[in-house]
Amino acid sequence: MARDAVIQIRDLVKEYGSFRALKGISFDVRQGEILGLLGPNGAGKSTTMKILTSFISATSGSVTIDGLDLFANPIETRRRIGYLPESTALYTDMVVYDYLQYCGQMRGFSRKQIDERIDALAHRVGIVEKLTASIGTLSKGYKQRVGLAQALLHNPKIVILDEPTSGLDPNQIVEIRELIQELGKDHTVILSTHILPEVRQTCDRVVIVHRGEVAADGTIEQLEGKMADQHELVVGVVPAAGESDAALRDALGGMAGVRRCTVGYHTQEPVEHVTLQLSASRDVRPEIAVWARETNHTVVELRRKSMDLEGIFQHLTSDR
């Protein structure tokens, strides 16, 4: 257990009737880190976040936020958290400024304090020119920014963002990502997403959730390191005249260190793609070169595929 953990989640279980949305999730979030909660839709990301923000209760398990037991001190822990829900539902009948004032007052700040915060935040999230607009008239991107401003209004220690970039256009996504990265300087951030490049760009650490369980937990480098023994080699080779797939598979698959060999589809091209799954620390490329020379094959491609984040994600969360 890390000493500087701001959030400690232990054996968190959430049941909806007979459906177990969370089957005992445990992980820590450390001070000042940006944690990406990753997983396919329905994996339990939002459920975890909804419990952390005390929107819903847990069936069992414990959560400590900033040293406080979440279930015993729900009001105190809420003060330390800023939350942007997946839906980003705001009161559409309110003007942006009034809405932020309302949120600030609900958090017990004075009008003057809130004004100062709104002033600083409006620049930061880029809603200065929209402060007098009605929320109902705003585009999705601006609504998201108002939601962010609301989440940051009380300068919370922890910021929880549920799919902060969903539904935004590419430019808006870049802007929001930059903003999140900046947030990491003085807040602890948890964000959920199923967009992998987002994680690589913004997150210090990743927790992959799958079917209500933690499937992986670590920095991107750590996860990629763990999967290093899973690497693959793709060999593009021109078969000899009349040579069958089976013959190719026998030739290449028979090499030491090859765990599995698949011969790709026939294409119009005369090149056959053979994928070799290799066991750890085994490099068969020199052998392939020798084989090609001796059997007079032409190798046009030799490509190593290490498991990147996408690969890890698919590996861990594919249902097969």
Add this chain to the structure above:
Amino acid sequence: MKQILVIAKRELAATFDSPIAYIAATVFLVVTALMFFYGIDGNEDFFEARQATLRPLFDGAPWVLAVILPAVTMRLVAEEKKTGTLELLVTLPVSDLAIIVGKLLGAVGFLVVALLLTLVFPALVLKLGSPDLGALVGGYIGLLLIGTTFLALGVMTSTWTHNQIVAFILGLLLCVFFWTATDSLIKLAFEQPPMALQLLTFKSQFAAFAKGVVDIRNVFYFLSVTAVAVVASTYMLKSRNWK
């Protein structure tokens, strides 16, 4: 709790932001005016009766309140459930009880405005004669109390669903049931209804106010029913387990 007032203020503003508040207030004013001038059955004439009385107003107004107030409360929780704003509201550092009480207070704000509008009738009676001022004050206190009770029932049904229409119909049924049906049911069930049961109906509890008697027991009765509805609403809000 400061936050209760913050919520009440927002809800009151939101109520008057929608046409429903104006429709409800207009319906209330027009129907109570008809009852005031023509009697609750429509066969009394205010000017012919030559009586400086507000009885028709106090007899009839709870009926109208039972119908219009659920329309004012129907959106309070149901709409937030539907649009998802409830998620942000309940994750603010406020208790669920404060949220319900704040929303109820906002609705009471509307009730006060609606009741203030009907002050034209007493003003008219005062101009023409000398009505019993005690009955006037008592009647209004009674209307405020029974109205608040109806609002609390409406808030409760609003926590049951994310559909405003359903919340309205359930609220309407509950309010009308408590206002009239309890009375009739007791009379149906017993030839000689026990006094205790008769005393428990909204009608009998409200009757004293209309006569100008503000009895602490009647006040306590309506506040208790309100409290039960508030607690039931809070419990419903707490049990949020939807996905």
